[in-house]
Amino acid sequence: MTPGEGAPKDFAALRAAIAQRAEQLPKRLMQIAGYALENPDEIAFGTVASIAASADVQPSALVRFARALGYQGFTDLQDVFRSRLRDRVLNYDERLAKLRDHGVATSQSGLVLDGFLEASERSIAKFREKVDHEAIDNAVTILAAAHTIYLIGLRRSFPIASYMSYAMGKLGVRNILVDAVAGMGAEQASFMTAVDAALAISFAPYASQTVALTDAAKSRGARIVTITDSVFSPLASPADALIEVSEADFEGFRSMATTMAVAMTLCVAVAARRGES
Amino acid sequence: MTPGEGAPKDFAALRAAIAQRAEQLPKRLMQIAGYALENPDEIAFGTVASIAASADVQPSALVRFARALGYQGFTDLQDVFRSRLRDRVLNYDERLAKLRDHGVATSQSGLVLDGFLEASERSIAKFREKVDHEAIDNAVTILAAAHTIYLIGLRRSFPIASYMSYAMGKLGVRNILVDAVAGMGAEQASFMTAVDAALAISFAPYASQTVALTDAAKSRGARIVTITDSVFSPLASPADALIEVSEADFEGFRSMATTMAVAMTLCVAVAARRGES
DNA sequence: GCTCCAGTGGAATTTTTGTTCTATTTCTAG
DNA sequence: CTAGAAATAGAACAAAAATTCCACTGGAGC
Known part of the structure; x- marks a missing residue:
């Protein structure tokens, strides 16, 4: 044949x-x-x-x-x-060659840096392929309708929450950053009502305090938006809208590139949605 | 085995x-x-x-x-x-095709999300081309030699500083997050000595408090490492090592992808350097 | 309602592939 | 220069894989 x-x-x-x-x-x-x-x-x-x-x-x-x-x-x-x-990798070899030219391979920190940059790129590329746009739209709708947005993010997720608090403040979106400073998290959360919404951010291993605060928010009637890494997360079940973000990692340190981009998106889209009405 | x-x-x-x-x-x-x-x-x-x-x-x-x-x-x-x-990053044609398939363009928040993802990618790609590896190596050397690392980052840079504090804590690197909570920044900074180092992070418009804290650190004899967006930054002149990071932006909101990757690099590389000796 | 046949599932078969083993070579140290 | 250890090549082996084969199913056409 x-x-x-x-x-x-x-x-x-x-x-x-x-x-x-x-x-x-x-x-x-x-x-x-x-x-x-x-x-x-x-x-x-x-x-x-x-x-x-x-x-x-x-x-x-x-x-x-x-x-x-x-x-x-x-x-x-x-x-x-x-x-x-x-065929797709053509530009990758070029990049490798470039790295070698610049003598990166000799420097320890250069390799680490490249590892993190690459992890960020991978995260973004992967997320692009499997974004659930509907989930994000739902999240924006819920957050835009809220009187006050309570931001819940501790430990590794705290930078995200604090960025959102800063950005929302700039955009005139009323928010409260629920932090654990002075152990006041529970008290802050107790101010929530049914007209508010909580944005909970947590990744494995899920901080127990984040879960507890989110459950408290739920029981007070607030709508819940969650950014987490899996549908099996303890934050998944109480969520009214769930945004799944799984970051790539380098040597065990997960990138935050995608989560940050999602955070920015929520801030800007919520402000825009409110501006419309 | x-x-x-x-x-x-x-x-x-x-x-x-x-x-x-x-x-x-x-x-x-x-x-x-x-x-x-x-x-x-x-x-x-x-x-x-x-x-x-x-x-x-x-x-x-x-x-x-x-x-x-x-x-x-x-x-x-x-x-x-x-x-x-x-999960190699897709080339431009494939990305366009994917966008068309998923009908991203129809959703408001989808456009915003795509904008931020793209800004992150551009930031990373651009940074790759003009990284100053020597500067990063210098920064690692200075930070690794420090007794305690003081992290100075306010407003937009606070998420970066707080992440580094968290990561360094995990890695056993002694650090103090100089925050403005209760206006104690100046007092915290006054603990610095010549065996310490300060890592100052600031981007235009440079928060005056960050500049003041950095100058104070300098005058107390601490070594200064700076992450900023230009050599004309007010943080440039006191710096012993200067890492220049200019992020791309979407609708005026700057990405943080590269800065985050640099932050992670510093944490890991400093811990590694210390582990060697 | 029966026959025939393309389509299918699953096991048997054969080929390919990764891994292991051992004799031999190549270094290193005394 | 020699003994010992480390590294290597090549073949033998065992595991895994692709492919083939055959009995069976479910329709279409007579």
């Missing part, structure tokens, strides 16, 4: 071929087509078995799919998905 | 580990180290046999290399190279 005759050689052609032939394809093969277009990275890196499991098909179906598109086997198809990633 | 103990988990950390240990590595392993840094894609996609052939070594040498870095086997090492490709 002539190997790979008429099979798309680059990713763009492959995508076109899939889109074109999708209708005539059998059910299970169409299911694979959809999965492949939505999870190209999975195809590029996974094994037949792992992909089959995650796409909920049989391994043999994947091979049939590749054959149907004209490839000799699944491996040939996978090569196309891999080459797509190869 | 505990699997993967102490092995770098992301690519940046791996690169740092390789660069650091390169000298002590045996000849053949060093050859692999060089090849790996120059052909990361090959490592990510290739098989042990194919990589070995292309790097002109034996397959077993690759396994030894992975082991030497603390991984359980070559596969673990390869995973790091793959993960780097997984």
Whole structure:
């Protein structure tokens, strides 16, 4: 048999071929087509078995799919998905070269810096792909409707909360930064009423005080907006709007780039929403 | 054996580990180290046999290399190279396509969010090009030598200072967050001595109190490290080390992504430097 | 209602791949 | 110059993977 005759050689052609032939394809093969277009990275890196499991098909179906598109086997198809990633990295090698030219590699702190810059970039790129815009819109709606916004963020999340307090102050949005200074957190939270909203920010390992303050806010009838790293967070269940942010890390230190951008967004969007009415 | 103990988990950390240990590595392993840094894609996609052939070594040498870095086997090492490709930042065309798919442009808050994410990315990219590594190294040297580090950052810079206080605390680096709560800033600063160092963070418009506190620190003999946005900043002249960070902005709100990354770098690098001696 | 066949699932098979083992070479130190 | 240790190459092995095969299902057409 002539190997790979008429099979798309680059990713763009492959995508076109899939889109074109999708209708005539059998059910299970169409299911694979959809999965492949939505999870190209999975195809590029996974094994037949792992992909089959995650796409909920049989391994043999994947091979049939590749054959149907004209490839000799699944491996040939996978090569196309891999080459797509190869091409994308062109500017990365340039960056590496640049780093070497500048002699970064020799400096300890240069490597650390580059690690954090890269973690920030990864965070942002990843977040871009899986933002839940609806959740953010909901959050803005809730916060814009609140009389006073109570900002709850301790330990690692405190910088975020304090930034928001500063920015909202500048924008004329009434807010209270619930801090633990002098142990007054509980008292501050007790001022909340049903016309207010609380913005709780917490990441694993979740500070117990943040959870307690948020629950208190909930029980006083305030609407709750949460920024956290997973839907399994203890802050998820009391939340009326949940914004999920998972930051990349370098050597165990998580970036804050995305969380900061989300914080800024909320401040500006809330102020804008209020300005409209 | 505990699997993967102490092995770098992301690519940046791996690169740092390789660069650091390169000298002590045996000849053949060093050859692999060089090849790996120059052909990361090959490592990510290739098989042990194919990589070995292309790097002109034996397959077993690759396994030894992975082991030497603390991984359980070559596969673990390869995973790091793959993960780097997984969430690589998208190029401009792909990003545009994604924007179109997700219909971001329709939502008000989506536009704002995208603006801030982009400002963060621009900040990071720009900073990468004009970092002064020497300045950062100087800063680390000064801070690592200090008995106590006084963190001076008010208003917009307060989130940075408070993050550093938190991180340094975690890392066992003695520090004092000079805050303006109860107007005690001046008193706190008056505790400084010549064996201490001050880290002053300020951006235009420079808070006068930050400048005053920094000058006070200088006059008490403390070494001064400064993070600011220009060499014309009032914080520039008293500085023993000056790190220049100019953030991109969206609608007048400046990103904090780069400053945060620099802050994290200083914390980790100072702790590491102290750990060495 | 029966037949036929494309489509499918799952196990069997074969190929590929990572890893381990050991003889040999290459350094290092006395 | 020699003994010992570290490093290496290459082949052998075991694990994992892709692929093939075959029995079965569910419709379409007669």
